[in-house]
Amino acid sequence: MCLPQKETTLTIQLSTSALGIALAIALAGPAVAEEKLLIGSTSASSSQYGYFVAVGQIVNAKVPDVTSTVVETGATLDNLRRMERNQVDFGLITTNVLHHAVNGTAEFDGKAKQYPLLWVYSPAPQNVVVRQDSGITDMAGMTGKRINPGIRGSATESTTEQVLAAIGVEPEYVRGSTTDVVDLIKDNRLSGYVKSGAGMRPDASTLDIATFTPISILGLTADQRKIIETELTDLSVVDIPENPDNGIPAYSTWSFALGVASRPELSEETAYQIVKAVMEDKTAQSGALAELKGVNLADVTLKYGTTPLHPGAARWFTENGYEIPDALKPVAP
Numbered sequence: 386m387c388l389p390q391k392e393t394t395l396t397i398q399l400s401t402s403a404l405g406i407a408l409a410i411a412l413a414g415p416a417v418a419e420e421k422l423l424i425g426s427t428s429a430s431s432s433q434y435g436y437f438v439a440v441g442q443i444v445n446a447k448v449p450d451v452t453s454t455v456v457e458t459g460a461t462l463d464n465l466r467r468m469e470r471n472q473v474d475f476g477l478i479t480t481n482v483l484h485h486a487v488n489g490t491a492e493f494d495g496k497a498k499q500y501p502l503l504w505v506y507s508p509a510p511q512n513v514v515v516r517q518d519s520g521i522t523d524m525a526g527m528t529g530k531r532i533n534p535g536i537r538g539s540a541t542e543s544t545t546e547q548v549l550a551a552i553g554v555e556p557e558y559v560r561g562s563t564t565d566v567v568d569l570i571k572d573n574r575l576s577g578y579v580k581s582g583a584g585m586r587p588d589a590s591t592l593d594i595a596t597f598t599p600i601s602i603l604g605l606t607a608d609q610r611k612i613i614e615t616e617l618t619d620l621s622v623v624d625i626p627e628n629p630d631n632g633i634p635a636y637s638t639w640s641f642a643l644g645v646a647s648r649p650e651l652s653e654e655t656a657y658q659i660v661k662a663v664m665e666d667k668t669a670q671s672g673a674l675a676e677l678k679g680v681n682l683a684d685v686t687l688k689y690g691t692t693p694l695h696p697g698a699a700r701w702f703t704e705n706g707y708e709i710p711d712a713l714k715p716v717a718p
Contacts, residue, residue, distance in 0.1 A: 420655060422453045425464035425476025428536050428563040429457050432589045432674065433477060433581070433643065436506070439673035440645070440663065447662035451655060459538030462492075466538075468500060468648045475503060475647035475659075479540035480691050481619040483646055487692045491619075492543060499716055501651070501695030503660055505644035505686040506670070506677065507584060510623050511541060511548075512638060514591050515577030516570060517599040524554050524603050532556035533566040533578035540641065544620065545579040548639055551616055552609045563590050571597045581643070584676030585625055587633070595631065604636030613639050619691075642689035656697025664701065683707055 422444070426437035437455050444453040456473055458464055464476040465486055478500070484490075489497030515521045521530060527549070534549075535541025537560050549556065559566075559575055567590050569575035577600075582588055587595075587602070594600055602625075605613070610622050623640045627633070647656060663670070664682055671678040686694075687707060694702065696715045703709065 418450075420451045422451060422474040422651075422655075423472065424453050424455045425458045425467055425473035426455050427458060427460040427477055427539070430563040430567070430590055431460075431536075431581075432583050433460075435673040436670065437477060439669040443662050443666050443669050444659055447665075448655070448658045451658070459536055461538075461540035462543060463538035465500060465646075468646075469498065471648065471650075473648075474651055475645055478502075478644055478646045479509065479544075479641045480505060480644055480689055481544060481641040482540040483644070484619050484691045491547075499649045499693070500646040501649055501656070501698070501715065502686075502690055502692050502713070503645040503647055503656060503695055503698050504663060504682055505642050505689045506680075506682055507643045507674065507685070508623065508640055508689060509581040509643045510585065510625055510638050510640040511544065511579055512582050512587055512591060513577065513579050513603040514570075514587070514594065515601055515603060516573065517601050518573075519576040521576060521603070522601070524549075524552060524605065524609060527554050527556045527576070527603075530556050530576040531559050531574070532576055533559050533561060533569075535579050536563050536566075537561070541579055541581055544639070544641065548613060548617065548620070551612050552605075567594055570594050573598075582625075583674065586628060586676070587631065592631070602633055602636055602638075605638060610637055642685075644686070644690065646692075647695055651695065651697075653695070653697040653700065656695040657700050658697075660695075660698045660701045664705075687713065 424437055424441055427433045441453045441455045444451060460477055461479045461482045464473060467473040483500060486493045486498060486500055489495055521527055534545035566578050571594060580588055580591055613620060613622055620639045620641055622637055624637050625635060627635045690713050693716045694713050699709055699715045
């Protein structure tokens with residue numbers, strides 16, 4: 386028996402509509418799964434944490450099909466361990482510790498592993514900050530005093546211990562997070578700590594302490610400087626100019642640089658898109674760290690980087706006319 390004309394027309398219309406939807410889906414292609422990345426940072430009380438929040442915002446806004454989340458960590462060493470355990474995908478490193486990790490030296494003796502460099506964003510002078518009423522007037526005066534060498538698992542911690550051992554200074558080390566250490570110094574239960582500066586200035590936690598008690602920042606003597614320059618070649622010695630705003634005179638201290646590295650498994654395309662977005666950003670990063678205003682991150686990377694770039698990062702540098710030094714050329718898979 387034939388269907389009534391009205392029902393036949395309805396059936397044809399529905400079939401045509403369904404066919405159109407199916408055709409649209411086919412033309413659109415398969416749905417692209419969003420890649421979720423974790424960014425290892427540092428203590429939330431550090432000015433560097435704010436920088437990685439800005440990086441996460443850039444990635445989420447500018448990198449197609451990628452969503453990132455910033456994770457509070459113990460900084461460089463902790464981030465490298467988490468990368469090895471696939472717990473973070475990229476994050477904060479210091480150039481000296483990354484150099485040891487890639488070459489299997491120092492605390493990574495015999496355990497070399499590739500953590501490709503994405504970019505370097507700032508030199509990081511290491512400030513030795515003490516209460517003025519602690520009686521400590523020079524580096525040697527820290528022997529036997531309660532000092533925090535840096536947050537646990539950070540490059541500051543391991544580097545401080547390395548430097549002070551080399552120059553013959555033996556404090557009583559007290560471990561803790563930046564928040565805990567700042568409170569201990571304010572309460573006069575700790576004589577001081579070592580903390581990365583914000584460029585050539587003290588970082589936010591140091592300025593916080595200074596609002597409660599007068600502080601001093603200790604400098605290296607000529608002999609101590611020579612020891613570092615001769616024996617600890619993964620570090621540099623920098624001269625910090627006088628800071629009249631905080632009443633801090635000029636001093637010399639050791640330094641490395643802050644950068645971002647990744648797991649080797651991060652794809653070339655994703656790494657390329659992340660580096661491209663970061664290099665093209667003109668506001669978010671300098672909003673988080675004022676000292677980055679007007680800074681060319683590509684130049685900083687090529688000046689301070691000491692280990693191979695990620696192939697995706699190298700691709701961006703090459704496309705934009707930069708010559709990559711041999712030490713930064715990607716390692717063949």
